[in-house]
Amino acid sequence: AECNPLACPNGCRMFLWSSPQAWQGQNEQVGGVWPTFRGNVTIKPCTTVVLDLDLNVQLFSLVIMQQATLIVQNRKAADVKLRATCIWVKSGGRLLAGRPAVPTSFAPEQPAGFPTTLALPRCWQGTCAGLADANAAWCATVAAADLSRCDSQWFRASCSLTCCRVDPRTSGQAVGNCPSELDEHLGAGPFEGSLEVLLSGDDVTTGHCGQGGRILRVDGELSLHGSRPTNTWSWLRTTAAVGASRLVVQGKQDWGEGDEVIIATTADSEKQTEERTVQAAAWVPAAGGGHDTVLTITAPLAHTHLAVTEVHNGHALSMRAEVAVLSRPTIVIRGVDALYDGFMFKTMEAQNQGMFVKVSDEAIVDLSGVKLRDGGCYPPSTICATWAPLKAYPMFISSGKGALVSMQGCVLQPNFGHGVQAASGHFYDNVVYKPATGFRLMAEQGGAPLVARYNAVFSVREKPTLGYEEFDSFFMLRGTPTVEGNAGAGSENMGFNMAQWDNDKFTNNSAHAVQGVGIGWVGGPVQPLQDLTLWKVNIAIWGYVKVDTPTIRNVRLADFTKGVVWGFVGANSEKHQVRLQTLTIADSLFVGRAASQTHCTSGTQVGIMLAIAGTQGFSISPETCGPLGGHWTRGIYGPEVCYLVTTPSTRGDGL
Secondary structure (H helix, E strand, O other), rough: OOOOOOOOOOOOOEEOOOHHHHHOOOHHHOOOOOOOOEEEEEEEEOOOEEEOOOOEEOEEEEEEEEOOOEEOOOOOOOOEEEEEEEEEEEEOOOOOOOOOOOOOOOOOOOOOOOOEEOOHHHHHOOOOOHHHHHHHHHHHHHHHOOOOHHHHHHHHHOOHHHHOOOOHHOOOOOOOOOOOOHHHHOOOOOOOOOEEEEEEOOOOOOOOOOOOOOEEEEOOOOEEEEEOOOOOEEOOOOOOOOOOOOEEEEEOOOOOOOEEEEOOOOOOHHHHOOOEEEEEEEEOOOOEEEOOEEEEEEOOOOOOOOEEEEEEEEEEEEEEEEEEEOOOOOOOEEEOEEEEEEEEEOOOOHEEEOEEEEEOOOEEEEOOOOOEEEEOOOOOOOHHHHOOOOOOOOEEEEEEOEEEEEEEEEEEEEOOOEEEEEEEEEEEOOOOOOOOOOEEEEOOHHHHHHHEEOOOOEEEEEOOOOEEEEEEEEEEEOOOOEOOOOOEEEEEEEEEEEEOOOOOOEOOOOEEEEEEEEEEEOOOOOOOEEEEEEEEEEEEEEEOOOOOOEEEEEEEEEEEEEEEEEEEEEEEOOOOOOOOOOOEEEEEEOEEEEOOOOOOOHHHHHEEEEOOEEEEEOOOOOOOOOOOOOEOOEEOOOOOOEEEEOOOEEEOOOO
16 A cells, blocks of 8 residues: 555565565575574565564664665564664664554643643644645656655655554544555554663764664664553652652652652752652542642652742742653663674773664654663764764754654763764653653754754753763753743753853753753844743853843743843944844843742852843954953943842742
8 A cells, every 4th residue: 555656666665574584685694584683674665664573683784775664563572672783774664563542731830831742743733734745746756756755755655653543633533545465563542561672882884874883774764652651751749758658749650669760859969869769559539629749758858849939929930850751661772882702893881882773864653652772982983083062962963953742751862972863743741761862953944844842951961071061951952843832850060051042942841950051042042041940050040142122021030040141243333333222121020039949059049130232343352251251140341230139038039
């Protein structure tokens, strides 16, 4: 039903992995009648192979060719370990497992503004509307000249198998291209067994994927859907004191015994984030209606984790520790060390380098209920030095503006670099733990949408030798991505970092336990900065302003050293020109020390700093505040001056 007659004039075939027929013609390459140790496995064009048995064989490479499909059969007792130095899904090829779950229901009611459900992205939101007709016409014009390009467009026209299974607008009725012969093996829902994609090798591994070892390279379609909780993360309902072995979590969560959870720090250091295992879980009535979830953990907490809402002068200040589940996904993609006799590579620790998922501009990637861990790199990794001028490299990389990417309900634990770098895609309800940077977002003009909603980034840690901008919860390098409802829970540098502020799609975000800057930018803000909560931070807002009327509205700041630090380019000393510039701060809350905060901010606290003024035109320090011109928080001239000063003894007074 879906076989491309242009690329496969003799038709398409389907085999089971367990059948010797699947490997006829490549027995030497795969290592025997079936794939064996160090085998180079190729899923050939016009062929579908169903992995129908448990597997734990160390392959050298796995390549899925054009118009070829590998399906991991959805079996409840499945225990599949795809071990290879690299996996390459070529343009027009597909690697599939499971179907996506129903849309996430984001149960917690704090902070306000979260929707009842999060619709699944891409096809259901019209991204692929009209592609089938347009691509069929385009394909017909190039078929004779370039079959491979036609083949790629053929699958983009279908917009992936996984987006057509359960459409909430049709009461769950299947729509789109779901051939019955594939439905039988993909199953009706998420992958029920255990699937691990284990990538080994090192930077000098020469395989069949073209880019070294520990790489999952996607030029075609990667659709993996594991089991996951309804919500990957939530907030504490009540404060959990040091020594507590009971957590009250907002919402009716389907978390349970054996789940590994993390509880975010609410102090001034990310190092107070704690990992625990759930011993028991129960639902209890919530004070405002509905239910909350009580988790009994196997070991008491070593630190206090705050969960309160304070009201000051009509402003609600929500300060709550985030809680996330790390262990639930049934599909795992991770870097590993291969230490077999005669098949040994440099370890990840020796290289400061894990695995990579690299997504091309024409790829389709649809992930839910997937855990990605032990990936990315930082110096002295040669990959970091070779691929791009970055001091760390992301574990998941999608830099093309045309890729159709969806990631929902996933857990990312890079350990060696950044979490996600993307120029397009939809990212919902994901958790990133211990990255160099959680999300690096690079929206491109004319590209596919880039949306990050309700993601939580925990414990951003500076890696050795990294530069200032390389370890943030969220780094928006360019464009105007939609950034809504996200939380930065502990960072050694910044919560939100913007290269240029011109974004009216930034709403309802928060960050806390930030040792550097809560939010900062070096250009703009053309659009007002608004609807943001920052608490327990060093500098809350730092901006280098390139407009004459910057506006900050509806922000809530608490327990900071400096509230607003801002700079601008002022008079032209060469032409003797001056102009009026005005910073407007409206409908906002500044709290020196929250009434519930147990950690005292040291030193003098400053609400709003006098601007750091640069000189336009020829000067000793044009448009900068460098070593010759002053200090980045104290200004180019005069002492440190502010409009409002609060001291640590001030409790609960707002501006």
